[in-house]
Amino acid sequence: MKLTYEIKPADELSPLEIAVILNYWEEREWNTLTVEEFKEKFSGSEFHLLRDENSGIYCLTRINFDFKIELNHSVYNICELVGLVSVTKNRGYGQQLLQHIVHNLTTRKIECIGFCAKELRPFYEKCKLSILYNKAEYLQEKIADGQFEANSDDDIVIISIADDQYKLLAGLNEDCIGYLLF
Numbered sequence: 001m002k003l004t005y006e007i008k009p010a011d012e013l014s015p016l017e018i019a020v021i022l023n024y025w026e027e028r029e030w031n032t033l034t035v036e037e038f039k040e041k042f043s044g045s046e047f048h049l050l051r052d053e054n055s056g057i058y059c060l061t062r063i064n065f066d067f068k069i070e071l072n073h074s075v076y077n078i079c080e081l082v083g084l085v086s087v088t089k090n091r092g093y094g095q096q097l098l099q100h101i102v103h104n105l106t107t108r109k110i111e112c113i114g115f116c117a118k119e120l121r122p123f124y125e126k127c128k129l130s131i132l133y134n135k136a137e138y139l140q141e142k143i144a145d146g147q148f149e150a151n152s153d154d155d156i157v158i159i160s161i162a163d164d165q166y167k168l169l170a171g172l173n174e175d176c177i178g179y180l181l182f
């Protein structure tokens, strides 16, 4: 079966596509979002989809551009790949979608990382992506004014990044913390 790679900004998603995405994400608090609320909430995101000719979605993820990283007192526009879901597991759809995304973002010179728990390392390793093992905790999320908490994932997954920023991320440790700015 021939699958097609497609990129859609939130405001081009149909109500049916939005319903499918929310269903697969299983984020209970988002299930009550209306179509307009969904489009508004994710207006700074692109949805990358793997679909068949009947428009059935096989694998999807969101590239979040409302995302910056502060490293060594400089702010970098590094976007985030989040919400990757394969509708039927172990058929190669996840790997196929990631291959398209790496090619697409690299061509567009868009820098992007993802995060994963250590249980999913084998998947990203099979996809031949660079993984910064146990580095996610050194990127802290702002939770309130002046308060930060460690990222709950284990690893940083490199989707597309320039060498200099790669070195900065690889150098994260307890004495060199980065910050996620949403």
Ligand SMILES: CC(C)(COP(=O)(O)OP(=O)(O)OC[C@H]1O[C@@H](n2cnc3c(N)ncnc32)[C@H](O)[C@@H]1OP(=O)(O)O)[C@@H](O)C(=O)NCCC(=O)NCCS
Residues within 6 Å of the ligand: 059, 083, 084, 085, 086, 087, 088, 089, 090, 091, 092, 093, 094, 095, 096, 115, 116, 117, 119, 120, 122, 123, 124, 126, 127
């Ligand atoms: C993680 C996920 C996206 C993988 O998608 P998928 O379509 O099942 O993966 P693929 O079939 O492309 O797998 C590619 C390779 O990784 C392996 N793999 C996939 N999931 C794996 C897992 N959880 N653990 C170990 N290996 C895994 C596959 O066996 C395959 O290896 P092979 O090439 O030797 O056969 C899918 O399992 C999923 O939707 N999980 C729930 C949501 C989730 O956890 N998302 C990721 C958040 S970081």
